[in-house]
Amino acid sequence: MAAVVALVVAFCVVAGLPSEAWAGRVGDGKPAAPPSPGLKRVLDYIEGQLDRYDKDLSELVAFPSVSALPDHTPHVLAAADWVAARLRRAGLQGVEILPTNGSHPVVYGEWLSVGTAAPTVLLYGHYDVQPVDPLDEWESPPFEVSKRGGYYYGRGVDDDKGGLLEAVQAVEAWLQAEGSLPVNVKVMLEGEEEVMSPHLPAFLRAHAARLAADVVLSADGGQPGPEVGGISLGLRGVVGMQVHVETAGTDMHSGMKGGSVPNANHVLAALVAGLRNANGGVAVEGFYDDVAPLTDEDRADVAEYHFDADQEKESLGLYGFTGEKEYGVLEQRWFRPTLDVVGMWGGFTGEGIKTVIPRAAHAKISCRLVPAQTPEGVLAKVSEHIARHCPAHARCRVIPMGGSCHPWTNPRRTAANDAAAAVHRTVSAKEPIYLRDGASIPALTFFQQELGLAVTKFGWGLSERIHAPNERLRADMYGKGRRAWALILEELARRQAEAAGVREEL
Numbered sequence: 431m432a433a434v435v436a437l438v439v440a441f442c443v444v445a446g447l448p449s450e451a452w453a454g455r456v457g458d459g460k461p462a463a464p465p466s467p468g469l470k471r472v473l474d475y476i477e478g479q480l481d482r483y484d485k486d487l488s489e490l491v492a493f494p495s496v497s498a499l500p501d502h503t504p505h506v507l508a509a510a511d512w513v514a515a516r517l518r519r520a521g522l523q524g525v526e527i528l529p530t531n532g533s534h535p536v537v538y539g540e541w542l543s544v545g546t547a548a549p550t551v552l553l554y555g556h557y558d559v560q561p562v563d564p565l566d567e568w569e570s571p572p573f574e575v576s577k578r579g580g581y582y583y584g585r586g587v588d589d590d591k592g593g594l595l596e597a598v599q600a601v602e603a604w605l606q607a608e609g610s611l612p613v614n615v616k617v618m619l620e621g622e623e624e625v626m627s628p629h630l631p632a633f634l635r636a637h638a639a640r641l642a643a644d645v646v647l648s649a650d651g652g653q654p655g656p657e658v659g660g661i662s663l664g665l666r667g668v669v670g671m672q673v674h675v676e677t678a679g680t681d682m683h684s685g686m687k688g689g690s691v692p693n694a695n696h697v698l699a700a701l702v703a704g705l706r707n708a709n710g711g712v713a714v715e716g717f718y719d720d721v722a723p724l725t726d727e728d729r730a731d732v733a734e735y736h737f738d739a740d741q742e743k744e745s746l747g748l749y750g751f752t753g754e755k756e757y758g759v760l761e762q763r764w765f766r767p768t769l770d771v772v773g774m775w776g777g778f779t780g781e782g783i784k785t786v787i788p789r790a791a792h793a794k795i796s797c798r799l800v801p802a803q804t805p806e807g808v809l810a811k812v813s814e815h816i817a818r819h820c821p822a823h824a825r826c827r828v829i830p831m832g833g834s835c836h837p838w839t840n841p842r843r844t845a846a847n848d849a850a851a852a853v854h855r856t857v858s859a860k861e862p863i864y865l866r867d868g869a870s871i872p873a874l875t876f877f878q879q880e881l882g883l884a885v886t887k888f889g890w891g892l893s894e895r896i897h898a899p900n901e902r903l904r905a906d907m908y909g910k911g912r913r914a915w916a917l918i919l920e921e922l923a924r925r926q927a928e929a930a931g932v933r934e935e936l
């Protein structure tokens with residue numbers, strides 16, 4: 431208990447340091463300690479297992495564990511079984527497949543034998559994946575790992591099957607080479623991340639005692655580049671909704687009635703057009719009310735990233751960028767909220783032509799949120815906007831759709847962020863940078879909201895083509911990530927021991 435209190439104090443002391451070091455320096459500026467003899471043996475062990483690690487990736491990717499498609503539930507469950515068996519083989523204890531209130535379980539395992547002398551680290555990742563369509567754009571079958579040109583290709587090689595395997599392999603290397611871990615470890619791998627973890631909040635509440643930890647390290651998420659590490663300070667939140675427009679009780683003949691009756695497609699198109707203003711921003715009344723202005727520190731983080739807009743234009747085949755004129759590309763992704771129509775339909779969309787006036791039209795909208803916006807607040811504002819602009823000859827409704835989550839923010843200085851920075855410095859021989867991500871990982875927000883836990887993002891892929899055809903993972907990052915995981919477990923233990931030592935001297 432005392433050690434737990436000391437740890438909490440140590441975490442708070444570190445977290446409370448002024449962030450004087452924002453201009454390029456991360457954490458306390460110290461590299462990871464030279465590896466202990468034990469860590470050296472762990473790293474040697476890893477070098478002897480490389481074929482095994484390739485086999486891990488091939489075996490896990492072979493399960494089409496697509497969480498969005500109900501037909502694939504048996505594959506998701508089979509993947510969970512494989513992951514549980516893999517945790518057991520790694521040497522973890524108490525491995526269990528824990529049900530959630532959804533159809534995809536959480537796989538859990540732990541190793542707690544260090545006791546209160548060291549922190550307890552909760553490792554988070556997910557074994558479900560995104561759908562693979564359009565299938566004909568894949569250069570090799572999505573569920574067969576293909577290794578070519580220094581990359582692994584396949585659905586989930588990065589997001590997040592490769593990511594979670596790196597963490598598990600590092601834990602295994604400690605347990606097999608040394609018979610112990612430097613910290614207590616709890617591993618929690620879920621099967622609903624790609625559908626926004628709808629059952630995770632209740633799951634975390636139901637298992638709060640079992641999941642108690644000092645910090646969460648997330649194996650989901652990636653690095654900004656092969657040579658440069660990043661510490662993530664935030665993710666945008668998200669809320670989804672569907673707009674329904676109705677103009678009549680029946681479709682009508684476009685010749686007999688055309689011109690004299692409203693067309694639901696046109697009403698929807700006008701509403702959608704009205705969602706953007708001439709400046710490239712979102713025209714919904716009050717949309718930006720809660721959004722904080724950028725600070726000097728925020729702008730410094732953006733500058734440090736050295737975002738190459740031309741290179742991105744080239745690699746994405748973009749003709750140009752859009753958005754709010756007074757913000758740069760990265761500033762928008764990190765600090766500004768969005769509203770995007772992700773799908774629209776109405777009337778006849780089959781082959782050929784049908785002379786019809788549609789009675790109904792629909793659009794799906796996804797908004798990304800920044801502090802201090804809330805999913806409920808944004809949903810209400812968009813609903814009010816649509817209601818206000820709905821013409822008298824139509825009926826318009828907005829209903830929530832899909833999961834939602836609040837933005838996630840992470841203080842610049844936490845003990846785990848500082849430890850991660852030290853590891854980055856060691857494995858890349860370079861200063862890491864602070865960054866944000868425009869995307870959302872609801873689980874990270876849920877750890878914060880439900881368990882009060884700080885999260886450090888510690889994924890090692892480069893997020894290349896994730897959610898898209900030909901997802902790939904650089905083979906050297908798969909190795910680098912595994913070594914980094916081995917290092918951070920020792921680094922967290924060492925830093926806590928040091929902090930506790932400092933406290934005793936005071």
Ligand SMILES: *[C@@H]1O[C@H](CO)[C@@H](O)[C@H](O)[C@H]1NC(C)=O
Nearest residue numbers: 529530531629632633634636
């Ligand atoms: C399932 O939902 C019920 C009712 O909300 C809740 O009490 C229970 O803890 C949930 N179980 C899990 C494992 O999430």
Ligand SMILES: [Zn+2]
Nearest residue numbers: 589624896897
């Ligand atoms: Zn993903």
